[in-house]
Amino acid sequence: MKRAVTIVFTIIVAMMTTIAFAGETLNGAGATFPYPVYSAWAWDYNKITGIKLNYQSIGSGGGQRQIANRTVDFGASDAPLKPGKLNKLKLYQFPAVIGGVVPVVNIPKMKAGQIRLDGEAMCGIFLGTITTWNDKIISGLNPGLKFPDKKITVVHRSDGSGTTAIFTTYLSGICSKWKDKVGAGKAVKWPTGIGGKGNEGVANYVRRVKYSIGYVEFAYAKQNKLTYTLLKNPAGTFVKPNFQSFQDAAASGKFDPKKHFYLWLTNAPGKNAWPIAGATFILLAREKRDSNINTVKFYDWAFNNGDKTAKRLVYVPLPEALKDKVRGYWKSHGIY
Numbered sequence: 001m002k003r004a005v006t007i008v009f010t011i012i013v014a015m016m017t018t019i020a021f022a023g024e025t026l027n028g029a030g031a032t033f034p035y036p037v038y039s040a041w042a043w044d045y046n047k048i049t050g051i052k053l054n055y056q057s058i059g060s061g062g063g064q065r066q067i068a069n070r071t072v073d074f075g076a077s078d079a080p081l082k083p084g085k086l087n088k089l090k091l092y093q094f095p096a097v098i099g100g101v102v103p104v105v106n107i108p109k110m111k112a113g114q115i116r117l118d119g120e121a122m123c124g125i126f127l128g129t130i131t132t133w134n135d136k137i138i139s140g141l142n143p144g145l146k147f148p149d150k151k152i153t154v155v156h157r158s159d160g161s162g163t164t165a166i167f168t169t170y171l172s173g174i175c176s177k178w179k180d181k182v183g184a185g186k187a188v189k190w191p192t193g194i195g196g197k198g199n200e201g202v203a204n205y206v207r208r209v210k211y212s213i214g215y216v217e218f219a220y221a222k223q224n225k226l227t228y229t230l231l232k233n234p235a236g237t238f239v240k241p242n243f244q245s246f247q248d249a250a251a252s253g254k255f256d257p258k259k260h261f262y263l264w265l266t267n268a269p270g271k272n273a274w275p276i277a278g279a280t281f282i283l284l285a286r287e288k289r290d291s292n293i294n295t296v297k298f299y300d301w302a303f304n305n306g307d308k309t310a311k312r313l314v315y316v317p318l319p320e321a322l323k324d325k326v327r328g329y330w331k332s333h334g335i336y
Contacts, residue, residue, distance in 0.1 A: 026294055029056035030063015030076030031162045032198040034097055034280040036219040038076075040309045041302045053298065057198060061160020061186045067091065067283045073291040075283035078162020079186050080262045090286045092333060093260040094326045095279040096299055098253075098316040100246040101166050102276065104206050104226040105213045107133060107148065111227065113240055116141045118232035119174030125213060126154055126171060127178060128192030133211060141232075148211070155205040155214030158195025160186040166278040167215045170266040174234075174275075215276075218246075219313045233275040234267050241274055246316045249277035255322055257329040284335070292335040300327070300336070 028038075035057040042053035056062075060077035067075030068089050076096075086093055103117060117125075121137050124130030130137060133147040157164045165186045172179040182188050194209075196202040202214040203224045218241050221228050230238045239245045249268040255261045265277040282299065284292045303326070307317040318326070330336030 024050070024294070025052040025054050026074070026291075026298060027054045027072045028063075028074045028076060028282075028295070029058050029066045029072045030283075031060045031078045031280050032057045032200065033060075033078045033099060033101075033163050033166075033217040033278075034076060034315070035199075036217075036223070037097055037099075037306075037310050037313050037315045040313065041298075041306045044305070044309070045298055045301055048301075051294075051298070057200075059157070059159040059186075059198060060162030060165065064160075064283065067285060070285055070288070073288070074295045076280060077283060078278055078280045079165035080264070080279070080281050081260070081283070082262055083259050086260050092284040092286055092292070092329075092335075093262070093281050094299075094329055095255060095261050095318060095322070096282050096302070097310055097318065098246060098250045098265070098277060098279045099314070100218045100241050100249070100274045100277045101163055101170075101215050102218050102221050102228045102241040103213060103215055103231065104203070104221050104228050106206050106208075106210050106227065107150075108210065110145075113228065113230055114145065115227075115229045116232070116238050117229050118238075119171075122231075123171060123175035123178050125152055126156075126191070126193075127175075127181065128154070150211040153209050153212040154190075154193030155202050155209070155212050156190050156193050156195055157187075157197070157202060159197050161198075162186060162278075162280065163199060163215065163217060164188065166264075166266060167276060169264055170276045173267040219315065222314060231275055233273055234269060235271045235273070237271055239272055239274055243311060243314050243316065245272055245274035246277050246314070249273040249275070250279075250316050250319070253279070255279075255325065257325050257332075261326075261329075286333070289335060296330050296335050300330075303327075 063075035066072045168184040172184040196205045199216045199220045203220045206214040248270040252268040303323045310317045
């Protein structure tokens with residue numbers, strides 16, 4: 001009889017635990033850059049644990065505001081916050097995955113990876129000083145390709161964006177005119193072009209508007225079958241955006257837990273490194289220990305089980321040594 005009662009009690013506890021898990025939801029908001037991989041991870045995590053991830057893909061600026069206002073369990077940003085800002089807002093910060101921002105174009109009959117661009121061309125196009133596709137600077141980089149005498153339409157982000165922060169940090173690093181006139185940040189005063197909301201908005205504009213050029217996280221270029229370009233990196237190599245070139249850029253990064261992992265990966269020095277790479281970061285409110293533990297459990301699960309999915313979507317998982325640094329960071333703050 002006692003054994004039967006024990007078995008029944010165990011079943012009830014297990015059922016209550018399952019129900020509790022099934023009702024749990026993690027609420028996050030921020031960068032559109034990692035949305036494809038976070039969504040895929042969340043789907044798998046929910047199937048295993050019953051815990052849902054409600055992630056609002058609203059841009060890095062929105063993610064930073066929402067976690068600063070404590071309206072979500074975590075924020076996500078491709079633009080890392082400096083240690084001083086984190087201390088002021090009482091936030092933790094750690095990287096989750098690494099990806100690449102790529103130029104995408106809509107020029108009829110041009111194929112993905114066929115066009116070569118360098119820093120001078122990119123700077124001129126986005127400053128608005130190179131206005132047609134048959135400009136001599138573009139043509140000079142692409143002997144054998146015939147470009148149309150058509151006006152270039154620049155497409156950029158209209159919202160506060162970590163993708164924009166990565167892209168404008170890249171431009172500032174290779175073009176003094178851009179650095180002096182526009183600078184880097186989540187939102188800048190664009191000299192030319194039209195704005196789209198989120199990586200999704202930019203991708204949709206480029207897909208619809210002929211002779212346009214924009215910038216998106218590579219997963220959006222692949223999903224929307226957009227024509228991406230090659231880019232000349234600081235080593236002088238015209239590089240194709242792919243997992244290996246993103247990984248080569250990531251290999252140059254020296255993330256320091258003492259600085260809350262603050263680091264940019266643009267214009268990396270590797271011979272075959274993609275020049276517009278970046279990590280995307282998770283932001284946690286320091287006083288919200290319980291929700292932080294639940295968020296950390298999700299990302300620890302992703303670190304252990306999500307690499308294959310990340311690679312399939314052409315994101316670079318964090319190197320194992322960096323994952324261990326992140327776990328050490330969690331432990332040091334009592335959330336792991």
